[in-house]
Amino acid sequence: MNSNERRMKLILMLQQSTKRLTVNDIAEKFNVSRRTVFRDFNSLSEMNVPVTWDKHKGYGIMRGYKVPPLMFTSRELATILVGLNFVKSQVDKTMVEDARGVELKIKEVLPGELKSLMETLEERTVVDPFLNYGPEKKEGGNWYLVSTATSENKQLQFSYLSKSTGEVTERKIDPYLLVFYRDHWNVIGWSHKRDDFRNFVLDRMSQVKILDETFTPKPDIDVEALIFRFGGKSHLIKVDVSEPVLRRFKSNLPTKIIRQKEIKPNLFRLEFNFDNLEFINSWLLQFGNNIKVVYPENLIEKRIDLLNNMIDSTR
Secondary structure (H helix, E strand, C coil): CCHHHHHHHHHHHHHHCCCCECHHHHHHHHCCCHHHHHHHHHHHHHCCCCEEEECCCEEEECCCCCCCCCCCCHHHHHHHHHHHHHHHCCCEHHHHHHHHHHHHHHHHHCCHHHHHHHHHHHHHCCCCHHHHCCCCCECCCCHHHHHHHHHHCEEEEEEEECCCCCCEEEEEEEEEEEEEECCEEEEEEEECCCCEEEEEEHHHEEEEEEEEEECCCCCCCCHHHHHHCCCCCCEEEEEEEEHHHHHHHHHHCCCCEEEEEEEECCEEEEEEEECCHHHHHHHHHHHHHHEEEEECHHHHHHHHHHHHHHHHHCC
């Protein structure tokens, strides 16, 4: 146990103890010398922890004072930083601001060495630079309200902007899941308008309100079914993928692979279901000639049309 971790545990020990603790009690608990205990108390004093002392009874913490139970190792702190940096890379402005607020609160209660480590990690750890330094941050669909309604099984009401028509409609849903797809957040829920499960992009939601009405989640629905089989007609798609891009293809594909087999050395046939052929046709372009669409025929035709249009537009 390093000194920072021991001091954090000492704070909790003093906070939770029903009686005062002597130096010998603490030294025995942590298997350290009395001198080390005194050094720890000096460090707590520098952190403005209100430690009290009675020459007859020993050490305690000022009555009524609550110390946040933060007790991070350097590894745990690094993990937290990676998570916060991921949140800060999002395009949702309010989510980024919330992540920065969490960082500030953690820094306020960390001892000097861990605070310095946190600041260094923050400067030198970048998660998803294309998102972090790319698109301008924008207001989203209030992820906190959506997550609250989801956790409390309360219905949501909001205005929704259709990407295809530009029309704004009023929606009411039973929210089931918050899901992150590559660069945007979505809520999957039971649409009262469509009488079926639908996916809604948070940054196209406005005037979001939690209603008083609660709902009972359907017992026969699991998370995987909601994510990969919700809403709309699904198309079976088969593509041949070259080994050099296989890992990137699988990790970024916005659906679940249902079958994979090696059809020749370094060439794999993958099968998956997807409901939007226009979207998946554009998405496949990033892999160039490392992929070949095998099925369905109408996706092959869309791919040819798209490539021809791209060529014509440059003439």
